[in-house]
Amino acid sequence: MLYQTPSGKVPLPTKQGHIFFTCTDIECCRDWRTTEIRDPTAEVLLSQYPTAEMALNGKNAVVTGAVMGIGKAITEILLQNGAKVALLDYGEDKVFFMNCDVESEEDIKAGLKKAAETFGGIDILCNNAGILNEGLWEKMVSINLMGIIKGSYLALEHMNKLTGGRGGVIVNTASMAGIGPLPSCPVYTAVKHGVVGFTRAMAAASTLSGYGIRFNVLCPAFVQTDLFSNIPKKLGRFSELCLETQQLVEHFGVLDVSEVAEALLELVTDETKNGQVLLVLPTDEDGKGGNSYISFPTYVQ
Ligand SMILES: NC(=O)c1ccc[n+]([C@@H]2O[C@H](COP(=O)([O-])OP(=O)(O)OC[C@H]3O[C@@H](n4cnc5c(N)ncnc54)[C@H](O)[C@@H]3O)[C@@H](O)[C@H]2O)c1
Numbered sequence: 001m002l003y004q005t006p007s008g009k010v011p012l013p014t015k016q017g018h019i020f021f022t023c024t025d026i027e028c029c030r031d032w033r034t035t036e037i038r039d040p041t042a043e044v045l046l047s048q049y050p051t052a053e054m055a056l057n058g059k060n061a062v063v064t065g066a067v068m069g070i071g072k073a074i075t076e077i078l079l080q081n082g083a084k085v086a087l088l089d090y091g092e093d094k095v096f097f098m099n100c101d102v103e104s105e106e107d108i109k110a111g112l113k114k115a116a117e118t119f120g121g122i123d124i125l126c127n128n129a130g131i132l133n134e135g136l137w138e139k140m141v142s143i144n145l146m147g148i149i150k151g152s153y154l155a156l157e158h159m160n161k162l163t164g165g166r167g168g169v170i171v172n173t174a175s176m177a178g179i180g181p182l183p184s185c186p187v188y189t190a191v192k193h194g195v196v197g198f199t200r201a202m203a204a205a206s207t208l209s210g211y212g213i214r215f216n217v218l219c220p221a222f223v224q225t226d227l228f229s230n231i232p233k234k235l236g237r238f239s240e241l242c243l244e245t246q247q248l249v250e251h252f253g254v255l256d257v258s259e260v261a262e263a264l265l266e267l268v269t270d271e272t273k274n275g276q277v278l279l280v281l282p283t284d285e286d287g288k289g290g291n292s293y294i295s296f297p298t299y300v301q
């Protein structure tokens with residue numbers, strides 16, 4: 001159902017769609033009947049939701065690690081472009097819509113099932129949940145790599161065209177440390193390289209087998225989030241390399257989460273992108289840096 005707003009026609013927001021509006025002019029809202037729409041605590045502004053013809057209208061998305069940092073920014077940009085979004089995260093006071101620890105296959109399975117049932121299918125999965133802690137390296141392997149593998153495999157059950165799904169796109173969050181080494185974080189580097197390799201192989205498997213799913217991977221440099229705080233405490237036995245890490249941060253600069261979300265949107269909406277590795281770097285005053293697709297050596301034509 002479409003509703004006329006000052007900015008054009010938009011679908012009626014539903015609680016399931018997690019799309020809420022703030023509008024201070026009650027007159028222009030006279031056709032809007034639900035309390036959610038007038039909720040003053042709403043986060044998505046009407047002006048950010050301008051037209052019914054948005055790139056992701058009718059698309060259903062699932063985001064892991066969605067309640068803060070990059071995942072929150074990803075969630076917001078998907079909503080602003082018309083998608084419905086299920087937020088999967090963990091932690092007692094941070095659960096928004098589904099409590100989901102990506103280390104647990106049962107949790108992911110339940111989250112995806114709920115999203116598919118609530119929305120009527122899944123078109124987009126952002127495997128984004130992750131931690132940085134070289135001192136707890138086994139946990140980092142479990143969350144940052146195994147969590148992405150579990151999420152991708154379980155999502156295939158809903159999205160794979162060969163098993164009744166309608167295809168779609170899976171974007172995994174790796175890191176610039178998935179392309180080159182971050183010396184203070186060898187295990188983080190290893191798992192992020194793993195995420196890049198897994199994503200590229202899945203893209204090729206999907207093409208060869210006809211899953212109808214595109215697989216792409218985001219590789220941001222340093223981003224201003226909680227993960228990027230108290231770094232010395234997160235380096236474990238490599239804490240003596242803190243200064244070198246700080247120098248890298250000064251060299252590359254620090255991204256805002258919105259810049260990462262913009263890059264994610266490109267990977268989701270551009271249907272020519274499959275198996276792509278998108279490096280997201282701050283742009284400096286001389287115009288150096290910015291986003292670039294990484295080329296890898298090819299051994300098979
Ligand atoms: N911040 C950076 O500098 C940076 C740079 C490149 C890549 N990344 C990657 O981006 C992703 C998001 O990181 P961020 O910087 O937004 O971190 P963040 O700490 O701000 O947010 C991470 C989110 O993931 C959730 N999460 C952690 N473990 C989870 C689990 N087991 N199950 C479910 N949810 C879990 C947290 O609750 C939190 O909401 C991570 O994969 C990270 O490695 C971060």
Ligand SMILES: CC/C=C\C[C@H](O)/C=C/C=C/C=C/C=C/[C@@H](O)[C@@H](O)C/C=C\CCC(=O)O
Pocket residue numbers: 132174175176177179180181182185220221222223227228231245248
């Ligand atoms: C302390 C860690 C904080 C946050 C983790 C987050 O994922 C950020 C990671 C940043 C990674 C930096 C990696 C640096 C790698 C370099 O060694 C180099 O090999 C990078 C490779 C390609 C860069 C291309 C370029 O220089 O433009």
